[in-house]
Amino acid sequence: MMGGLGYIKAFLLIALVVFLFGFAEKRQKSRKISEVAVNFTDTENLYVTEEAVNKLLIQNKVASSGIGKETLDLNRVEGLLNKHEMIENAEVYVTLDGKLEANVSQRKPIGRLVGNSSFYLDRNGELMPLSEYYSARVPLLFGFDGATVKEVYPLLKYIKNDEFLTQHITQISRVNTNRFDLQMRKMDFTVYFGNAENIELKFNNFKAFYKKALKDNKLDAYRKVNLQFGNQVVCTKK
Known part of the structure; x- marks a missing residue:
């Protein structure tokens, strides 16, 4: 069994540990x-x-x-x-x-409004100022203002998550309430997208048209590609 001296030593050891711990903690906090x-x-x-x-x-x-x-x-x-x-x-x-x-x-911009005032729309659908350090490579937005730019957010969000569309779509124009035209990189034709509904269906139709026209070497033959008519693509030649 531990004698009286042993208890005293144990008590002093514990007290020393507590003191050192408290001192170290106080010193750490005061750093x-x-x-x-x-x-x-x-x-x-x-x-x-x-x-x-x-x-x-x-x-x-x-x-x-x-x-x-x-x-x-x-x-x-x-x-x-x-x-x-x-x-x-x-x-x-x-x-x-x-x-x-x-x-x-x-914050991550997904579109840039161009007009009397310029700013980004970020991935959360919020307005974001331009940066003095870097200019984002995102679709340019024409015909919008701070009150109407959020109409195009569902479309921009879909484009941002699709590698093919991100690579090819350079501009979105607001031609009427919630109706949009798209411009493609190095393409002469305008894509009449219409409203921001059935986005996946419209873009799947467009990808199928693009693949076929590219294979047939006819991408330069059109001036308008219309995606507004349900499950079909209506093209107007030059």
């Missing part, structure tokens, strides 16, 4: 933020740069002037980043060595 690291979650072109994110944090007195880890409000930092017009989502944490790390997901 200053040593640096900021911004990690983008994809490898696409940057619409916002690491320098721009760092500038935002510095302007809001985050990780500047030797701020301590204990006083740093991570929710506030995430809120600041998520309010940035080019950021879709940001997750922030502090490493054991005092580094503030931010994992940033950018």
